[in-house]
Amino acid sequence: MVAGGAGFVGSALVRELLALGCRVIVYDNFLHGSPSHVDNLGPGAVVVEGDARDRSHLYDVLRRECVQFVFNCVGDTFVPDAYDHPARFFDNNTAAAVSVLLASRDAMVKAVLYVSSTEVYGLAGNDRPIDESLPCCPVNTYAVSKVAADRACHTIHIEHGLPVVLARIFNCYGPRETHPYIVPELISQLHRGPRLRLGNVAASRDFTYVEDTARALVRLMECGPVDATPVNVGSGRAVTIAELAQHVGGLYGYERVDIELDSGRLRRRDIDCFVCDPTRLRELTGWLPRVDLYTGLRRTVDWYESNGRMWSFERRGVTIRG
Numbered sequence: 001m002v003a004g005g006a007g008f009v010g011s012a013l014v015r016e017l018l019a020l021g022c023r024v025i026v027y028d029n030f031l032h033g034s035p036s037h038v039d040n041l042g043p044g045a046v047v048v049e050g051d052a053r054d055r056s057h058l059y060d061v062l063r064r065e066c067v068q069f070v071f072n073c074v075g076d077t078f079v080p081d082a083y084d085h086p087a088r089f090f091d092n093n094t095a096a097a098v099s100v101l102l103a104s105r106d107a108m109v110k111a112v113l114y115v116s117s118t119e120v121y122g123l124a125g126n127d128r129p130i131d132e133s134l135p136c137c138p139v140n141t142y143a144v145s146k147v148a149a150d151r152a153c154h155t156i157h158i159e160h161g162l163p164v165v166l167a168r169i170f171n172c173y174g175p176r177e178t179h180p181y182i183v184p185e186l187i188s189q190l191h192r193g194p195r196l197r198l199g200n201v202a203a204s205r206d207f208t209y210v211e212d213t214a215r216a217l218v219r220l221m222e223c224g225p226v227d228a229t230p231v232n233v234g235s236g237r238a239v240t241i242a243e244l245a246q247h248v249g250g251l252y253g254y255e256r257v258d259i260e261l262d263s264g265r266l267r268r269r270d271i272d273c274f275v276c277d278p279t280r281l282r283e284l285t286g287w288l289p290r291v292d293l294y295t296g297l298r299r300t301v302d303w304y305e306s307n308g309r310m311w312s313f314e315r316r317g318v319t320i321r322g
């Protein structure tokens with residue numbers, strides 16, 4: 001099962017698992033995921049609409065479909081949304097994670113992989129590559145709700161013996177993004193011309209093409225630690241948002257892109273730099289990214305151009321802010 005499988009990371013993971021010949025149950029309430037992300041996947045995929053917090057429904061689906069492995073990609077993930085909906089973030093990140101763990105325990109699945117986030121490191125990782133020994137130092141509601149879910153993975157593993165893999169992924173990008181994060185934002189603005197209005201362009205982030213992230217998650221389910229100790233998933237290279245903007249501008253044929261500060265897009269609290277130290281992931285799985293930044297951005301632009309120049313969040317009428 002891929003819970004949250006109609007979302008951005010989940011739908012890439014579903015495709016990766018289907019390509020490997022797995023039968024996949026997609027479980028999603030379509031809060032931010034889109035049915036169009038999991039259309040026409042062929043006979044190997046079954047899409048079930050349901051809320052991950054509804055433990056009894058989830059349990060029934062796990063038993064009925066004889067699910068052996070659960071990837072939990074459920075989340076409320078767009079950091080600025082939590083300014084308006086803090087309780088919803090604890091529901092969809094923390095309570096939903098606990099529900100998935102307990103339903104999986106009851107249904108006796110072989111293992112659960114929980115998709116956590118680089119954001120849990122917060123300020124601790126601001127000035128160095130982030131390995132798993134760094135403490136959690138979250139600075140926003142999203143990150144706090146993810147830390148709580150991470151700790152629930154650990155305690156439920158210890159107290160109930162459930163095998164849990166804990167993957168902390170860094171920024172992903174690619175087709176089917178579900179929120180106005182920076183790559184969709186750059187593409188949406190740059191297809192109209194070489195001018196951008198952005199927030200903090202000095203921030204640097206470690207971007208991994210979503211198919212590479214999905215492959216790492218599968219490898220971790222195959223051979224990662226099942227004791228809920230974290231494994232970071234990221235390329236190990238960071239770029240600034242300003243550099244990223246010039247890359248995407250180059251794909252649209254612009255020699256130079258002009259960037260104007262839009263203070264409305266600045267986050268209330270931001271981290272200067274997130275860069276992954278992927279040593280543990282490599283030692284455990286042999287994973288290396290296969291898609292470099294230029295190729296991944298090219299593929300993302302091509303997807304956007306051939307899918308009606310529309311991200312799913314634009315269909316939901318989401319307005320963009322920091």
Ligand SMILES: NC(=O)c1ccc[n+]([C@@H]2O[C@H](COP(=O)([O-])OP(=O)(O)OC[C@H]3O[C@@H](n4cnc5c(N)ncnc54)[C@H](O)[C@@H]3O)[C@@H](O)[C@H]2O)c1
Pocket residue numbers: 003004005006007008009010027028029030031032033034050051052053072073074075076077091092096115116117118119146169170171172173177178
């Ligand atoms: N995208 C990234 O760069 C990134 C980086 C770090 C961590 N993550 C983590 O990866 C996971 C997936 O993120 P994403 O970018 O694909 O986000 P997303 O919003 O595209 O996917 C989350 C999915 O969960 C579904 N969902 C939300 N609440 C639900 C509920 N109560 N019951 C059932 N389904 C529910 C949504 O409809 C959506 O399809 C999240 O846990 C997120 O914290 C993502």
